[in-house]
Amino acid sequence: MLDQAKIADCWSQLKGIAVPDLRGLFEEDADRLPKHLVEESGLRFDFSKTHLWEASLVAFEELAAAVDFTGMRAAMFAGEVINTTEGRAVEHTAERGEGNAESVAAAREHQRRMRTLVDVIEAGALGEIRHILHVGIGGSALGPDLLVDALARDAGRYDVAIVSNVDGVAIEEAMARFDPHHTLLVVASKTFTTTETMLNAASAIEWMQEAGVEDPYGQVIALTASPDKAIEWGVDETRILGFSESVGGRYSLWSSIGFPAALALGWDGFEALLEGAAAMDRHFRHAPLRENAPVRAAFVDQFYSRVMLCQTRAVFAYDERLRLLPSYLQQLEMESNGKSVKADGTPTYGHTAAITWGGVGTDAQHAVFQLLHQGTHIVPVEFIAVTEAGDALDPAHHQTLLVNCFAQGAALMQGRENAADPARAYPGNRPSTTILLDALTPHALGALIAFYEHRTFTNGILMQINSFDQFGVELGKEIARSIEKDGARGFDPSTMALIERALG
Numbered sequence: 197m198l199d200q201a202k203i204a205d206c207w208s209q210l211k212g213i214a215v216p217d218l219r220g221l222f223e224e225d226a227d228r229l230p231k232h233l234v235e236e237s238g239l240r241f242d243f244s245k246t247h248l249w250e251a252s253l254v255a256f257e258e259l260a261a262a263v264d265f266t267g268m269r270a271a272m273f274a275g276e277v278i279n280t281t282e283g284r285a286v287e288h289t290a291e292r293g294e295g296n297a298e299s300v301a302a303a304r305e306h307q308r309r310m311r312t313l314v315d316v317i318e319a320g321a322l323g324e325i326r327h328i329l330h331v332g333i334g335g336s337a338l339g340p341d342l343l344v345d346a347l348a349r350d351a352g353r354y355d356v357a358i359v360s361n362v363d364g365v366a367i368e369e370a371m372a373r374f375d376p377h378h379t380l381l382v383v384a385s386k387t388f389t390t391t392e393t394m395l396n397a398a399s400a401i402e403w404m405q406e407a408g409v410e411d412p413y414g415q416v417i418a419l420t421a422s423p424d425k426a427i428e429w430g431v432d433e434t435r436i437l438g439f440s441e442s443v444g445g446r447y448s449l450w451s452s453i454g455f456p457a458a459l460a461l462g463w464d465g466f467e468a469l470l471e472g473a474a475a476m477d478r479h480f481r482h483a484p485l486r487e488n489a490p491v492r493a494a495f496v497d498q499f500y501s502r503v504m505l506c507q508t509r510a511v512f513a514y515d516e517r518l519r520l521l522p523s524y525l526q527q528l529e530m531e532s533n534g535k536s537v538k539a540d541g542t543p544t545y546g547h548t549a550a551i552t553w554g555g556v557g558t559d560a561q562h563a564v565f566q567l568l569h570q571g572t573h574i575v576p577v578e579f580i581a582v583t584e585a586g587d588a589l590d591p592a593h594h595q596t597l598l599v600n601c602f603a604q605g606a607a608l609m610q611g612r613e614n615a616a617d618p619a620r621a622y623p624g625n626r627p628s629t630t631i632l633l634d635a636l637t638p639h640a641l642g643a644l645i646a647f648y649e650h651r652t653f654t655n656g657i658l659m660q661i662n663s664f665d666q667f668g669v670e671l672g673k674e675i676a677r678s679i680e681k682d683g684a685r686g687f688d689p690s691t692m693a694l695i696e697r698a699l700g
């Protein structure tokens with residue numbers, strides 16, 4: 197049983213600590229930078245431009261002890277049922293070889309089948325496959341999409357489209373591009389019941405049938421934790437790649453849900469991704485809290501969200517290959533921690549997940565950075581950049597990209613006074629974190645994504661939230677089903693009028 201009075205005391209203590217000026221923090225402590233840097237797996241996490249200092253770190257360490265952070269972390273890796281509202285263990289790390297032995301062995305067996313299928317497809321056993329049409333949504337799309345877009349854009353192995361939206365415009369675009377005779381249809385759904393995915397999958401089958409593909413179901417691979425449902429739908433058992441129920445949707449890119457990435461990258465690339473994540477798992481498990489990147493990042497998140505009452509956090513990838521990272525993080529962070537009750541069902545203290553938003557640099561500089569520099573909201577910013585260029589053009593491109601990234605962090609902190617012309621003054625003292633990757637390899641991206649997963653989990657623990665359920669998405673789905681079934685009956689006048697006007 198946690199001591200709630202002690203936890204409340206920790207929060208009061210955190211709120212009572214003076215918030216120093218960022219510029220002053222550097223002036224007062226010549227060693228500030230090394231004290232607020234963590235290096236792991238070719239990733240450098242620079243937390244020095246945030247307002248945390250010795251007193252706040254000590255207070256967060258006390259909070260971590262009060263909420264039994266180490267106990268919760270050990271329970272996750274041991275495969276205990278920490279997703280209590282759904283009665284499940286949380287075992288995405290087993291996919292990377294870190295977890296209880298039985299779950300790791302089960303994950304390895306799933307991976308063995310996945311690898312075989314990658315080889316079989318490469319060998320042409322399913323015909324000449326040129327295109328991969330992956331249909332899935334949420335965690336069954338965002339992760340694979342990020343991986344393929346970041347790592348396989350030049351791999352040239354297959355042309356991959358990840359289609360999620362139920363709006364037919366989305367799948368039509370892929371259909372226009374692909375030849376149905378040479379397309380592998382990958383249906384990704386943990387539950388194999390999600391409306392959007394099942395509708396898109398059915399339309400893809402129709403598209404193949406209309407084009408005269410003899411056996412469209414012979415070109416289907418199902419990625420799911422519900423194999424019975426996939427069989428019922430028409431997929432042959434040999435082409436179903438399973439994964440465990442204890443791997444959550446938004447944590448599932450390491451499992452068979454990552455299949456299109458394994459195809460596009462090749463198995464070695466996919467394995468390197470898993471190894472990078474495993475390296476971050478070990479770091480998260482064993483590094484002391486002060487030197488632990490996901491933990492330090494969660495301290496920063498909690499500080500801005502609950503102490504400074506910032507409602508959002510912004511993530512800017514200064515690398516075109518990571519342009520999908522902000523949307524991936526939106527699901528990971530907001531679906532995990534956007535809750536109002538603690539794991540025990542009682543109301544939470546203060547804000548929970550910040551609203552994650554962002555974009556790519558340098559584009560965002562010419563759009564939203566005005567608000568970051570001079571607006572009234574304080575937004576903790578996260579910059580992600582990569583030392584090694586992703587392009588082969590004039591090095592000026594990459595140099596300009598990096599220079600701009602670092603300049604923005606400096607400008608946010610430094611500010612500039614201008615008493616004579618307030619419109620041109622910058623308050624400064626605005627926080628940012630910078631994550632710098634040596635190179636965007638599968639290993640490094642695996643480590644980066646695992647870092648975000650563990651940071652999200654740590655945030656959940658510090659807030660005493662169960663980060664692994666998502667009941668908030670259910671009500672809207674239920675109402676949609678009821679409208680489909682019964683039409684505009686029994687709703688408020690606004691909803692009924694909309695239904696009648698648009699749907700008749």
Ligand SMILES: O=P(O)(O)OC[C@H]1O[C@](O)(CO)[C@@H](O)[C@@H]1O
Nearest residue numbers: 334335336385386387390445669
């Ligand atoms: O993989 P499935 O079962 O189709 O679910 C897709 C997504 O839907 C959600 O359940 C939310 O509606 C996500 O958590 C999940 O990633």
